[in-house]
Amino acid sequence: MGYQWHFGVVWDNLPFLLAGLEDTVALTVVSMGFGLTLGLAIALIRLKFPRVRPAIVIYVETFRTTPLLVQLIWIYDVLPAIGLRFDPFWSAILALTLNLGAYLSEIFRAGITSIPMGQTHAGLALGMSTAQVARVIVLPQAVRRIIPPLASMWVGLFKDTSLASAIAVAELSYRANVLAVQTYRPVEILTVVAAIYFVLTYPQARLTYWISNLVRVRE
Amino acid sequence: MGPEILKISDVYKQFDTHVVLRGVTLTVHRGEVVAVIGPSGSGKSTLLRCVNGLERIDSGDIWVSGDHITSAGADMPRIRRKIGMVFQHFNLFPHMSVVRNVAVGPMTVLRKPRAEAYELARRLLDRVGLAGKENAAPYQLSGGQQQRVAIARALAMDPSLILFDEPTSALDPELVNEVLLTMRELARQGMTMIVVTHEISFAEQVASRVVMFDEGKIVEDGTPREVLKYPRQERTQTFLKQLEHVIEP
Numbered sequence: 001m002g003y004q005w006h007f008g009v010v011w012d013n014l015p016f017l018l019a020g021l022e023d024t025v026a027l028t029v030v031s032m033g034f035g036l037t038l039g040l041a042i043a044l045i046r047l048k049f050p051r052v053r054p055a056i057v058i059y060v061e062t063f064r065t066t067p068l069l070v071q072l073i074w075i076y077d078v079l080p081a082i083g084l085r086f087d088p089f090w091s092a093i094l095a096l097t098l099n100l101g102a103y104l105s106e107i108f109r110a111g112i113t114s115i116p117m118g119q120t121h122a123g124l125a126l127g128m129s130t131a132q133v134a135r136v137i138v139l140p141q142a143v144r145r146i147i148p149p150l151a152s153m154w155v156g157l158f159k160d161t162s163l164a165s166a167i168a169v170a171e172l173s174y175r176a177n178v179l180a181v182q183t184y185r186p187v188e189i190l191t192v193v194a195a196i197y198f199v200l201t202y203p204q205a206r207l208t209y210w211i212s213n214l215v216r217v218r219e
Numbered sequence: 220m221g222p223e224i225l226k227i228s229d230v231y232k233q234f235d236t237h238v239v240l241r242g243v244t245l246t247v248h249r250g251e252v253v254a255v256i257g258p259s260g261s262g263k264s265t266l267l268r269c270v271n272g273l274e275r276i277d278s279g280d281i282w283v284s285g286d287h288i289t290s291a292g293a294d295m296p297r298i299r300r301k302i303g304m305v306f307q308h309f310n311l312f313p314h315m316s317v318v319r320n321v322a323v324g325p326m327t328v329l330r331k332p333r334a335e336a337y338e339l340a341r342r343l344l345d346r347v348g349l350a351g352k353e354n355a356a357p358y359q360l361s362g363g364q365q366q367r368v369a370i371a372r373a374l375a376m377d378p379s380l381i382l383f384d385e386p387t388s389a390l391d392p393e394l395v396n397e398v399l400l401t402m403r404e405l406a407r408q409g410m411t412m413i414v415v416t417h418e419i420s421f422a423e424q425v426a427s428r429v430v431m432f433d434e435g436k437i438v439e440d441g442t443p444r445e446v447l448k449y450p451r452q453e454r455t456q457t458f459l460k461q462l463e464h465v466i467e468p
Contacts, residue, residue, distance in 0.1 A: 118306060121273050121304075121310065122311075123312075124272075125302070125303070126299070126372070127328040128296065
């Protein structure tokens with residue numbers, strides 16, 4: 001006898017499940033916003049002040065060489081021991097931001113340093129200030145090169161927010177687990193949840209591909 | 220002779236332990252076209268880059284139109300406006316159209332309105348024979364065309380001096396001439412130019428003066444006829460002979 005599928009259970013609880021998307025989207029948007037700011041700041045500091053490089057390397061490598069799940073739990077469970085207590089949502093934002101910041105700083109740095117010095121020299125030779133060279137010549141080219149990896153970070157982040165369920169953030173995956181335990185129908189529920197992630201992620205992936213082609217600079 | 224545009228006095232420059240410039244002294248007057256020749260690595264390009272402050276000199280003095288550019292407080296962005304530079308590898312801005320490459324200097328540095336800067340850019344592109352290419356992207360142009368855009372870009376700042384750093388060295392042989400013709404036209408119109416080049420025929424036909432560089436020093440300085448036809452230094456003679464591409468058994 002095969003397994004009897006009962007999707008009715010999912011259907012009945014769909015509003016509860018979909019309400020989790022609010023946190024999924026909020027986690028993605030807020031931590032990407034903070035992560036971009038942090039990543040750009042770190043990249044610029046590293047390029048401008050070589051002396052703080054060791055500190056930055058320690059931060060970047062720590063967050064790139066440990067699992068995001070461990071970082072999440074660590075921030076949620078260990079920081080209160082030193083008097084820093086955040087609710088689950090903001091703990092998740094903090095962990096995702098620090099993790100993203102580490103990756104994004106490397107992406108920004110690579111993007112900026114990949115622009116040949118000749119471009120800077122051509123700008124300076126016209127009489128531009130270094131700030132004008134950065135704003136008009138280097139950053140616009142760097143941003144175009146950065147957008148494709150940035151876009152795939154975005155798609156990765158959207159899915160990685162599911163890890164926040166480990167510290168009880170009531171996003172999509174967390175609600176799926178709650179329902180699965182309550183209804184004893186994990187197969188149906190997780191199938192539908194996977195489908196929801198797919199339906200939401202696939203267009204984003206296509207969109208990022210399209211944007212990447214749009215901004216590509218040929219030389 | 221016109222007034223002094225550039226005065227270089229006893230300039231030294233070294234990279235780590237390698238001394239590139241060993242006491243270079245050179246004065247250029249308005250309307251002169253100075254061809255700088257000499258072996259690779261003799262410091263010709265470095266000298267050009269010191270003139271617009273892309274490289275810092277270790278000692279000596281450089282004045283451009285009377286401004287002492289090697290003093291600590293020199294306002295380099297303002298001084299560079301008056302010094303055009305054309306690079307060996309063009310260095311066009313790949314994220315901008317051809318017309319914007321030419322207009323971006325006046326727009327960003329001189330704060331000219333966009334319409335005015337574009338109008339100027341179109342005129343200059345026409346002048347270098349590139350009318351109709353305004354909206355092309357740099358990569359769509361041949362090397363010779365790209366270098367002519369770079370010349371128009373330099374002209375857009377209305378410079379009193381243009382530095383050419385081996386402008387035809389990166390070009391396929393059949394594209395060299397169109398760039399040299401553009402430069403000859405500029406010279407004819409009275410532009411003051413310093414051209415680091417291996418094109419001896421250009422030095423012969425267009426330059427008003429030829430300077431021979433060797434091991435970080437000027438070893439010969441005179442009219443094209445003096446330096447190229449009747450060189451007094453043995454190093455100049457040897458160098459010119461090497462350029463003749465004679466394959467001896």
